[in-house]
Amino acid sequence: MHGPAIEDYVKAIYKVSQTAERVTPSAVAEGLDISLAAVTKMVRRLVEKRLVVYERGEGIELTPSGTQVALEMIRHHRLLELYLHQALGYPWDRVDEEAEKLEHVISEEFEDRIDSLLGHPTHDPHGAPIPTKDGKIDDTRHPALADIEPGSTVLVRCVRDRDPEMLRYLGRLGLYPDTLVEVVDREPFGGPMRLRVAGNPCDVGEELARNVFVSLGEESEC
Amino acid sequence: MHGPAIEDYVKAIYKVSQTAERVTPSAVAEGLDISLAAVTKMVRRLVEKRLVVYERGEGIELTPSGTQVALEMIRHHRLLELYLHQALGYPWDRVDEEAEKLEHVISEEFEDRIDSLLGHPTHDPHGAPIPTKDGKIDDTRHPALADIEPGSTVLVRCVRDRDPEMLRYLGRLGLYPDTLVEVVDREPFGGPMRLRVAGNPCDVGEELARNVFVSLGEESEC
DNA sequence: AGATATACTTAACCGTGGTTAAGTCAATAG
């Protein structure tokens, strides 16, 4: 159908669109760690393939078929991450890299088989939602731990998965998805937050707390 | 290190070298189903990369480092085939296609994990030997079933894996590796062989019998 | 020896996906 790069672009565009309200070529270039010129050229091809629409100053927008491609890749990626973790015993800080390469080559059959072996899971090891086969995804946005008022008890929903170092550290703290965290207090001016995770106290810095997403109620994970 | 095509070429060269005594560019082109011109060009690159040596009329020969690359790919391929079959329930006629794509992207870690999950297997689902990590491979050549004298009882060692249709048919006959087969008799002039497979009689044509490899003694599979 | 068929090489071309360097465009500062 299309080259592997196309899939990476569409995925990158989707991810930027989740964070920023306008998807600029420069944001995509940054996300893919390539030159802006490469993005300009590729965006023209994406437009020709009707995967995106683009107007200078308006940003890049995925068409429905572009969104479908993006969600397929994200589904592959997250199913693979979970599979590597559950079935092959990968630690959660190494699943992203492997899934990044595998997601472009697995067949529909592979996808279906690991999906059913995993019991049709809804979230990957970092708590990110897995799109369904028909392109639906839970797009609930959770607040960062950094924005939580002291005194609250919150449920870790997901953590950013791009920095293996940080993931290993989070693992040592026990800050996994579906963990309850009590925000004890916080030093001012970007000072550390004092938490209680499963009974154990720990202090986390601003950067870390920006990369952990939580929900206020301690409702069961759905 | 090198592009995915390089790996396919080196693997194809290795496979041809197992069958023919001289690896001609045309044999490689046929194996990869590409033009002869493409092979000419790529062989020059392989020579530059010291993966092969080549002289017109002498054929293509893998260097030690070329052989290593080929065996790495074959190891990936066969481990993956077995894994897909054992762990994901793929039927044996669909593992080749999936493994073909996966073999180029899996990491050392993936290879090691499935290897130990499978208990360090020695053969893939079609009976082909899996090279060890340090590049050793059981290169025993088994005679084709077609060359066996009537009256013998033989052990199926391996079957060619490239034709899914044939694999499904072999499966219906029960002609799996490690199966005992009694060669009852044979019609002359390329006529069918009459076999007894696990008690059941069946007749197989020349083409099929050329794609099943057996050993005479009923020694245990090693 | 000469014609022909087979095997291989070379040349020109294409799409993909990247680079750097230079140019344009629009918003903002003075």
Next chain:
DNA sequence: CTATTGACTTAACCACGGTTAAGTATATCT
């Protein structure tokens, strides 16, 4: 209003991996 800055585009280039078409070499047949 102009100068500058940041965002984007264009152009020229490159490596990769393929194609077709044309040319060369070698072996074989007569």
